[in-house]
Amino acid sequence: MEKKHPTIDNPSAGSAAIPQNPDAAGIEKRRISSPTDDTRRLLSWYDENRRDLPWRKDPTPYHVWLSEIMLQQTRAAVVKEYYTRFLAALPDIPALAAAAEDTCAKLWQGLGYYSRVRNLQKAARIITLEYGGEMPGTPEELKKLPGIGDYTAAAVASIAFGYPAPAIDGNLLRVFARKTCLPDNIKSKEAKAAALTYYEAAIPRDRPGDYNQALMDLGASVCLPNGKPDCSACPWQNTCRAHETGTETDFPVMPPKAPRRRIRKTVFLITDGERILLRRRPKSGLLAGLFELPNADDLPAAEDAAYAAVLALLNRQKNTGIPGRSHRSGSVLPEPPAPAAALLMPLGPAKHIFTHREWDMTGWAVGADLRKFPLRCTRSGELFAASLPEIRSEYSIPSAFRAYMERLPEAMAAARSLKLPSANDSGESGLLRR
Numbered sequence: 001m002e003k004k005h006p007t008i009d010n011p012s013a014g015s016a017a018i019p020q021n022p023d024a025a026g027i028e029k030r031r032i033s034s035p036t037d038d039t040r041r042l043l044s045w046y047d048e049n050r051r052d053l054p055w056r057k058d059p060t061p062y063h064v065w066l067s068e069i070m071l072q073q074t075r076a077a078v079v080k081e082y083y084t085r086f087l088a089a090l091p092d093i094p095a096l097a098a099a100a101e102d103t104c105a106k107l108w109q110g111l112g113y114y115s116r117v118r119n120l121q122k123a124a125r126i127i128t129l130e131y132g133g134e135m136p137g138t139p140e141e142l143k144k145l146p147g148i149g150d151y152t153a154a155a156v157a158s159i160a161f162g163y164p165a166p167a168i169d170g171n172l173l174r175v176f177a178r179k180t181c182l183p184d185n186i187k188s189k190e191a192k193a194a195a196l197t198y199y200e201a202a203i204p205r206d207r208p209g210d211y212n213q214a215l216m217d218l219g220a221s222v223c224l225p226n227g228k229p230d231c232s233a234c235p236w237q238n239t240c241r242a243h244e245t246g247t248e249t250d251f252p253v254m255p256p257k258a259p260r261r262r263i264r265k266t267v268f269l270i271t272d273g274e275r276i277l278l279r280r281r282p283k284s285g286l287l288a289g290l291f292e293l294p295n296a297d298d299l300p301a302a303e304d305a306a307y308a309a310v311l312a313l314l315n316r317q318k319n320t321g322i323p324g325r326s327h328r329s330g331s332v333l334p335e336p337p338a339p340a341a342a343l344l345m346p347l348g349p350a351k352h353i354f355t356h357r358e359w360d361m362t363g364w365a366v367g368a369d370l371r372k373f374p375l376r377c378t379r380s381g382e383l384f385a386a387s388l389p390e391i392r393s394e395y396s397i398p399s400a401f402r403a404y405m406e407r408l409p410e411a412m413a414a415a416r417s418l419k420l421p422s423a424n425d426s427g428e429s430g431l432l433r434r
């Protein structure tokens with residue numbers, strides 16, 4: 001039998017699990033409320049309660065697009081500052097298209113999901129070359145651009161161009177799931193299709209952008225994702241099935257969570273007191289193309305293993321085992337060069353959670369002679385030495401390393417007390433005190 005989903009005409013279809021409300025007359029009275037009434041109530045609520053956000057002051061296609069990309073997975077309060085800074089540096093699409101990739105990544109630093117800014121720039125280049133610098137205005141055309149999917153296309157088309165397309169994101173899905181007591185897993189195709197049908201019928205032709213933004217605001221400030229929603233402040237409290245039945249927190253129905261992959265990492269803050277060693281990550285994969293502190297996976301917890309790994313890194317060896325012995329064959333290798341490095345202090349544990357994986361890190365500050373290392377990044381995977389001002393202005397280091405980057409001044413001071421030969425000195429490096 002075909003599964004029924006809630007629609008504008010039949011908001012309770014498919015919601016067999018809803019408890020019976022003894023106040024049948026009250027339910028009937030609420031159900032006669034039409035979608036037009038709901039839309040009107042929502043827009044009135046929005047007119048009085050809309051959030052004051054910088055991208056709403058002048059909603060050009062570029063402003064809406066940039067803000068929507070930044071807002072993916074990030075709260076508006078955090079995005080405000082990034083948005084203002086990004087626009088000050090790259091005020092329009094041609095400026096974004098012409099910027100250096102590292103400049104864009106630096107402006108994005110801290111927002112995470114760096115593929116978003118790479119796609120933003122790729123799309124800006126296409127808009128400049130193929131659309132004469134003007135963003136296209138329909139969802140179909142917008143979706144041809146890198147990084148623009150159904151949601152962003154609908155948000156830009158409705159807010160900047162007045163196109164009546166519902167922008168279905170987690171907020172709209174959650175509100176819809178509660179409003180209709182949707183029994184489907186909220187991540188399922190069925191749930192998305194049902195929400196789309198509902199919102200497509202409800203979105204007003206005269207204010208589609210406001211309708212989408214009203215739902216975004218409702219989801220962000222009233223129909224909250226975690227915990228109990230503030231139904232007393234909701235314009236839909238009289239037509240919401242979950243509120244009516246007291247089941248607000250039962251919806252949306254979430255899929256079971258897949259376990260995250262845990263990766264153990266040892267991270268090294270290697271400094272001579274003036275500079276630190278960085279390297280660029282590979283062009284594809286997690287945190288692609290960004291700069292990172294040197295690190296090694298799955299090292300034994302012992303201090304000796306960390307020291308051996310540092311020596312291997314500094315000597316550009318692939319083997320991260322104890323110097324002098326091959327992991328695979330057990331055969332004795334030639335003695336490595338005299339170690340120009342010293343473990344200064346443990347930096348303790350830190351954790352960073354990505355969508356599908358988790359880094360369980362431990363850190364070490366390392367004093368080392370960095371004179372043999374280049375002062376600029378030449379290629380991915382190569383270690384190079386950068387000063388603190390250079391890091392602040394040029395190199396985007398993901399927030400995964402923040403806990404250790406914050407210890408940098410302390411590590412540099414400890415390295416200076418070792419009296420390491422610095423980048424400004426001449427002469428050969430010697431054996432460091434450990």
Ligand code: SF4
Binds near residue numbers: 175224236237240242
């Ligand atoms: S009444 Fe409550 S549960 Fe229903 S949409 Fe409004 S805030 Fe969400």
